[in-house]
Amino acid sequence: MNAPERFELFVLPDGRKKVSMTPDTKLLNAATFMIEREDHTLGNMLRMQLLKDPRVLFAGYKVPHPLEHNFMVRIQTIPGCSPGVALGDAVTELIQEIGALKNKLELDVIRQRAFEEAKASQGGGLGGDEGGMDGGVGMHRVVDMDF
Amino acid sequence: MDLSGAPYGSLGTLSGPSITIQELKKDRISFILTETDLSVANSLRRVMIAEVPTIAIDMVEIETNTTVLADEFIAHRLGMIPIDSTDVERIKYTRDCTCSQYCSECSVELTLHVKCTEDRTKIVTSKDLVSNNPQFQPVVEDKNDQGILIVKLRKGHELKLKCIAKKGVAKEHAKWSPVSGVAFEYDPYNKLRHTHYWIEEDAGKEWPVSGNAKLEAEPNPDAPFDYNAKPDRFYIETETVGSLKPEDVVSMGMKTLLDKLGYVQMQLKEELASHQQDQTGWSY
Numbered sequence A: 001m002n003a004p005e006r007f008e009l010f011v012l013p014d015g016r017k018k019v020s021m022t023p024d025t026k027l028l029n030a031a032t033f034m035i036e037r038e039d040h041t042l043g044n045m046l047r048m049q050l051l052k053d054p055r056v057l058f059a060g061y062k063v064p065h066p067l068e069h070n071f072m073v074r075i076q077t078i079p080g081c082s083p084g085v086a087l088g089d090a091v092t093e094l095i096q097e098i099g100a101l102k103n104k105l106e107l108d109v110i111r112q113r114a115f116e117e118a119k120a121s122q123g124g125g126l127g128g129d130e131g132g133m134d135g136g137v138g139m140h141r142v143v144d145m146d147f
Numbered sequence B: 001m002d003l004s005g006a007p008y009g010s011l012g013t014l015s016g017p018s019i020t021i022q023e024l025k026k027d028r029i030s031f032i033l034t035e036t037d038l039s040v041a042n043s044l045r046r047v048m049i050a051e052v053p054t055i056a057i058d059m060v061e062i063e064t065n066t067t068v069l070a071d072e073f074i075a076h077r078l079g080m081i082p083i084d085s086t087d088v089e090r091i092k093y094t095r096d097c098t099c100s101q102y103c104s105e106c107s108v109e110l111t112l113h114v115k116c117t118e119d120r121t122k123i124v125t126s127k128d129l130v131s132n133n134p135q136f137q138p139v140v141e142d143k144n145d146q147g148i149l150i151v152k153l154r155k156g157h158e159l160k161l162k163c164i165a166k167k168g169v170a171k172e173h174a175k176w177s178p179v180s181g182v183a184f185e186y187d188p189y190n191k192l193r194h195t196h197y198w199i200e201e202d203a204g205k206e207w208p209v210s211g212n213a214k215l216e217a218e219p220n221p222d223a224p225f226d227y228n229a230k231p232d233r234f235y236i237e238t239e240t241v242g243s244l245k246p247e248d249v250v251s252m253g254m255k256t257l258l259d260k261l262g263y264v265q266m267q268l269k270e271e272l273a274s275h276q277q278d279q280t281g282w283s284y
Helices: A040-051 A083-127 A134-146 B038-050 B071-079 B211-215 B246-278
Strands: A019-023 A030-036 A056-062 A070-077 B018-024 B028-034 B054-065 B107-115 B122-125 B149-153 B158-168 B179-186 B233-240
Touching (some): A019 B246, A030 A083, A040 A056, A040 A083, A040 B246, A070 A083, A083 B028, A083 B038, A083 B246, B018 B246, B028 B246, B038 B233, B038 B246, B071 B149, B071 B158, B149 B158, B233 B246
Antiparallel strands (some): A019 A030, A030 A070, A056 A070, B018 B028, B054 B158, B107 B158, B122 B149, B179 B233
């Protein structure tokens, strides 16, 4: 009856900012970022990436309430850097990392598919039901050397 | 402050992250992620389970139902039927569509009409669903697949309905999940001691190592504990429900992550710019 709508998990309400920053009132170079409609998937990944940055003195994240679909990252950096820059760099690094992984995956899938197909066509050739599969067997040899 | 330590970021490391496919079948993929962080591997796992979009039946209009099963029971069963979502990118989310309720750009209509007129039990399966869009059909495994059983009919029973299938993600409902499971493992020998085994007498006997242990060197039992070690090999295997190819699930998962990060990056820039404006002199 009063159940929250399911799409509230990922639809940003009108007028709400995806990312908002609250500078720390007592510390210089410290701020808390509130990221709306995201969860541990992004939160944990960002925090770990921030901690790899030598300019970052503190990075932590929390999901303040299980029914509110947002998370907070608190960042403190060394003088000369700023939490916003550190967070931006962390995001850039992650985009590069995952982008590289995605490219590698797609290349490997092509190789793997060729390998499996060659194996399958050789299997058919051995069964003797497919004549003229010379090309297939030849392809298998080429692939075989690769692996 | 030591700034000359280990190179920062993925591009600083020697080879960068890499992925090796171990097995690629029609409905499963198993691969190893290396040189990446546990958090990245875990995010990939989470996103594959819950945030890769697929098509699933979301609304059912029942015209006639004289079967033994209640309307909502059948509607629930229909929702769980995997629908070929290879072309899911061509379909919009209904909430992003300009139409008032649903249209062919944001939904697929499937109809079903079966009546039992013989004395034998008639089975209604996912093969009886007729799609109005040939790109989005209920998944059939092969020629011999009889389809997924929806309901059994006795003589005189009739089922007539219209289904609206929509694009969605499993965060909203598990029926949109492209995978039935994701196996995720690292450190099969528990060298990092992230796991504490509950044992009767002997951990070695009671907790046999997994298959992935064959791919790693067996540790010396007398070796001192390396408290600085970090996991860097992740064994992931996933089985799909058939709606997407396994390799597409992984690559769409990565794409989802990239989209999320890209959006955050864009919005972060905006936010930082707005702060720069109202607080000149302070740099965040």
